[in-house]
Each structure stands twice: as structure tokens, then as C-alpha cells.
Amino acid sequence: MTGICGRPSRVRLTAHGGPVVDSCSRIADPAVNAVSLIAAKRDGHTLPAGDIKAFIAAYTRDEIPDYQAAAFLMACFLRGLDAGETAALTRAMLYSGEVLDLSDLPGIKVDKHSTGGVGDKVSLLLAPLVAACGVPVPMISGRGLGHTGGTLDKLEAIPGFRVDLSIAEYRDVLARAGCVMIGQTDTIAPADRKLYALRDVTATVESIPLIAASIMSKKLAEGIDALVLDVKTGGGAFMQSEPDARRLAETLVAIGLDFGKPTVALLTDMENPLGRAIGNGPETAEATRLLRGEAPASGPADDVVELTIALAGEMLALGGAASKPADGRRRAREALAAGLAFERWVELVELQGGDVAYLDDPDRLAGPPVAEVRAGADAVGFVGAIDSRALGEAAVALGAGRARKEDAVDPRAGFVLNKTVGAPVAAGDLLATVHASDPARVDAGAVARAFRYSPEPPAPRPLVVDRHAPAPPPAPGASWQGAPAR
Numbered sequence: 406m407t408g409i410c411g412r413p414s415r416v417r418l419t420a421h422g423g424p425v426v427d428s429c430s431r432i433a434d435p436a437v438n439a440v441s442l443i444a445a446k447r448d449g450h451t452l453p454a455g456d457i458k459a460f461i462a463a464y465t466r467d468e469i470p471d472y473q474a475a476a477f478l479m480a481c482f483l484r485g486l487d488a489g490e491t492a493a494l495t496r497a498m499l500y501s502g503e504v505l506d507l508s509d510l511p512g513i514k515v516d517k518h519s520t521g522g523v524g525d526k527v528s529l530l531l532a533p534l535v536a537a538c539g540v541p542v543p544m545i546s547g548r549g550l551g552h553t554g555g556t557l558d559k560l561e562a563i564p565g566f567r568v569d570l571s572i573a574e575y576r577d578v579l580a581r582a583g584c585v586m587i588g589q590t591d592t593i594a595p596a597d598r599k600l601y602a603l604r605d606v607t608a609t610v611e612s613i614p615l616i617a618a619s620i621m622s623k624k625l626a627e628g629i630d631a632l633v634l635d636v637k638t639g640g641g642a643f644m645q646s647e648p649d650a651r652r653l654a655e656t657l658v659a660i661g662l663d664f665g666k667p668t669v670a671l672l673t674d675m676e677n678p679l680g681r682a683i684g685n686g687p688e689t690a691e692a693t694r695l696l697r698g699e700a701p702a703s704g705p706a707d708d709v710v711e712l713t714i715a716l717a718g719e720m721l722a723l724g725g726a727a728s729k730p731a732d733g734r735r736r737a738r739e740a741l742a743a744g745l746a747f748e749r750w751v752e753l754v755e756l757q758g759g760d761v762a763y764l765d766d767p768d769r770l771a772g773p774p775v776a777e778v779r780a781g782a783d784a785v786g787f788v789g790a791i792d793s794r795a796l797g798e799a800a801v802a803l804g805a806g807r808a809r810k811e812d813a814v815d816p817r818a819g820f821v822l823n824k825t826v827g828a829p830v831a832a833g834d835l836l837a838t839v840h841a842s843d844p845a846r847v848d849a850g851a852v853a854r855a856f857r858y859s860p861e862p863p864a865p866r867p868l869v870v871d872r873h874a875p876a877p878p879p880a881p882g883a884s885w886q887g888a889p890a891r
């Protein structure tokens with residue numbers, strides 16, 4: 406059997422050269438026959454961990470062509486991967502590159518990963534808040550794609566903010582500010598970068614084991630000791646149905662535990678957008694105002710703060726700064742109210758090159774208001790729901806998000822909602838303001854159509870739908886007995 410260019414598809418692999426590797430990665434990989442591996446998965450067999458490792462290592466080194474990797478991904482998509490295969494795939498992707506070692510820095514390092522939503526600016530509040538409570542947060546984030554936003558784009562809305570720090574700078578900012586927020590480097594999980602791009606064009610993204618291995622390989626490479634996952638469910642989420650989101654949460658947590666990292670997942674609601682701002686500059690402005698303790702102009706208890714506190718409680722408990730999440734939530738609330746998180750935010754922005762003057766006047770981060778969205782004649786009673794996916798798509802059309810990875814974003818574009826779910830509404834009321842550098846791209850009708858009305862106030866939806874925090878399997882010498890109860 407031959408591969409591309411007539412080359413034999415049977416490859417022999419040597420150890421990879423990442424700077425920090427576990428002992429098993431130093432053992433030379435056995436040979437793997439790509440066609441046999443694809444056929445085995447196609448026929449529903451369980452793949453040996455060593456074959457998965459060898460296949461991924463060879464693909465990363467361009468020794469397996471994209472068409473074989475695509476066939477492998479489709480076989481995995483259709484047949485699924487069991488827990489052992491998913492862990493093996495994660496390990497192979499993790500050790501395809503550099504695995505950071507932050508053990509010389511004091512503290513239990515805890516990060517948060519969100520599966521992505523609309524208006525989700527929580528990371529901007531959470532990292533400085535948790536750091537202010539004494540738990541270091543090394544955060545490697547992504548960019549927005551499709552209807553969901555990305556933390557890197559929100560940070561870059563602050564003029565001068567650098568997300569492309571070297572690893573030395575990453576460590577330095579973490580040591581000084583207690584938190585750091587950068588983008589994925591070329592050396593972290595390179596197999597994931599190649600495979601994700603391939604999945605994007607081969608209809609193999611929506612597979613729970615492939616998603617979980619992709620997310621966890623990047624997170625585990627950051628040098629974390631523990632992880633909190635915010636797995637979204639609802640119309641604006643990547644995993645819209647609750648059973649799918651729950652399965653993803655369970656898979657992600659199982660991988661974390663398999664790697665010896667205490668891991669907790671919150672299943673959270675993403676039916677309606679989070680907060681009032683959608684779009685990078687407007688969201689960074691909103692996050693900054695919330696860190697400054699400036700409440701939103703009107704509306705119900707702020708969901709952004711509530712979710713931040715819920716996640717901070719978990720992180721503080723995992724990081725040893727609280728006995729249980731409830732204690733962590735109380736500490737986080739106090740730190741936020743005392744302005745400690747805002748102080749950390751300013752320090753982080755300054756250390757990463759951002760212009761801190763914008764944090765004193767955050768509305769400058771958004772473009773000028775270019776249009777008002779007003780309720781039509783059908784608006785009676787209350788705002789019953791806001792279609793977050795439709796708003797996310799309208800943000801892409803405005804230039805605030807990306808339809809394709811290569812697209813540039815307008816950092817100052819977005820919407821600020823004047824009415825949120827549950828607010829009374831009548832025809833002609835101001836629903837939202839549109840901010841943009843290019844008024845030609847505004848489609849106010851698309852924003853208005855995202856609003857649904859109801860004659861009665863809608864039933865409140867729980868923000869945290871569930872919590873998944875199992876104890877890890879007992880291991881010799883293991884001290885972690887599962888996350889403390891709420």
C-alpha cells in the first residue's frame with residue numbers, strides 16, 4: 406500500500422522534540438499503517454493508543470497526507486472514540502508540541518475554558534478577579550469564529566494590547582500580575598492547528614471526542630494544575646442541545662482527570678446573549694465598567710457578574726484559596742466590590758502593552774453610535790427572549806466577527822442592548838444601539854428581528870444549569886478527592 410507521491414504510507418516515527426515531554430513521549434513510536442488504522446476505525450474497532458500517537462505524530466510532521474487524515478477524522482466522527490481513545494488522541498495532540506512547565510512559579514495555576522458564546526466577556530473579568538484572590542491564571546485563548554466571539558479579539562480592542570507574547574514574557578506577566586492572557590503559539594499543540602483546519606473543511610467539527618481532544622490538548626499545554634470549564638448550552642452555544650453539552654462537559658472533565666488535573670465543568674445557559682454588549686470593543690468596555698463596579702444602566706441582576714462569580718468560586722476552590730466554591734464565590738464578590746480585580750486588570754493591560762487610558766474612559770473602545778434599533782409595532786409586554794445566535798450573526802455582518810478565520814474584524818463594532826430579557830417594552834422603544842466604524846454595514850432590522858416579545862414576563866432561566874465535578878479514579882498517592890461540593 407502506498408501513500409501520496411507513491412511513498413509507502415507505513416511510517417516509522419522517532420520521539421518528538423518538544424522542550425518538556427513526559428517519559429512515554431521519549432519512547433520511539435512504533436510504525437503505523439495509516440490505511441489499516443483508518444480501516445480499523447471505519448469498521449468500528451477500538452484503536453490502540455500507540456497507533457493513534459504514531460499517526461498524529463506523523464501527520465504533524467507532514468508524513469501523512471491530508472486526505473488520509475481527513476478519512477481518519479471522518480471515521481472517528483462516524484464511529485466515535487471511547488474514553489481511552491479520546492485520552493490517547495488528546496495526549497498525542499498535546500505532545501505534538503511544547504508543553505509548558507510553570508511549576509517553578511508559586512501557586513496552583515488554574516485556567517477557565519469556555520466553549521464560546523455571544524456577548525461572553527467573562528474571561529476579561531475572571532482572570533484578574535481570580536488572580537486578585539491569590540490564584541494564578543495562565544490563560545491561552547482563541548479568536549472569534551462564526552457567531553461566537555473570542556477573548557483575543559476583545560483584548561486587542563485595547564490599543565497596543567499584545568496577545569503574541571513570547572513564552573518568557575508569558576511567564577513574566579504571570580509572575581508579576583498573577584494572570585496573563587495570550588493566543589496559541591505556533592509551538593503549542595501544532596497537531597490541533599492542522600487537524601482543526603482540516604475538520605473545518607471536511608464536516609468533522611461536530612464530534613464530541615474530536616472537540617474534547619482539541620480543547621484539552623491546548624489547555625493541558627498551558628502549564629495548568631487545574632481547570633474549570635464553562636460548557637454552554639442553548640441557541641447561541643456551539644452545543645445547542647443540553648444532552649450534547651452535558652456529554653461534552655463529561656468528556657472534557659474525564660480527560661482532565663485522566664491527566665491528573667482536577668477539572669470541574671459548569672453547564673451554563675447561552676440561550677440569550679450575556680450582558681448588554683456584543684462585539685469586541687463594546688464588550689471590553691462593558692467588562693471594564695463591571696470591574697470598576699459600575700452597574701449596567703438598567704435591567705435585571707447582571708448575568709456577566711453572576712457567571713464570573715460562579716466560575717471564580719470554582720477556580721478559587723481548585724486553587725486552594727477557598728475551602729469550597731461557595732466560600733470562593735463570597736471571596737470573589739468581596740474582591741470585585743473592593744476594586745481589587747480592576748487593579749489587576751489595569752496591571753495586566755499595562756504589562757501586555759495596552760493603553761490603560763482607555764480603562765478610565767472605556768466607552769472610547771467602541772466606535773461611534775451609528776444607528777438606533779427600535780421596537781416595531783409587534784412589541785407588546787416584555788422582551789421574552791433574544792436570539793443570541795441571530796445577534797452573533799448580525800455582529801459578523803457588521804464586521805465585529807469573522808465568517809472565515811482569515812477575516813479581519815472591526816474592533817470597535819458591535820451592539821449595546823438597551824433592553825434585555827424580561828424588560829417591559831412598547832412599540833418605538835430603543836432596543837439597542839449599533840456602534841461601527843463603517844455605517845454602511847449596519848442592518849438594524851437584523852438586530853430588531855432577534856428580539857421576541859411576550860405578554861407576560863418570561864420565566865427566569867437558571868444561568869448555571871448544572872455542575873459536573875466527579876472524583877477522579879483513586880490513584881496511588883493521589884490527594885485530590887474530587888471538587889468540593891457547592
Ligand code: URA
Binds near residue numbers: 601610615617619620
Ligand atoms: N474549539 C476548539 O478548540 N476545538 C474544537 O474542536 C471546537 C471548538
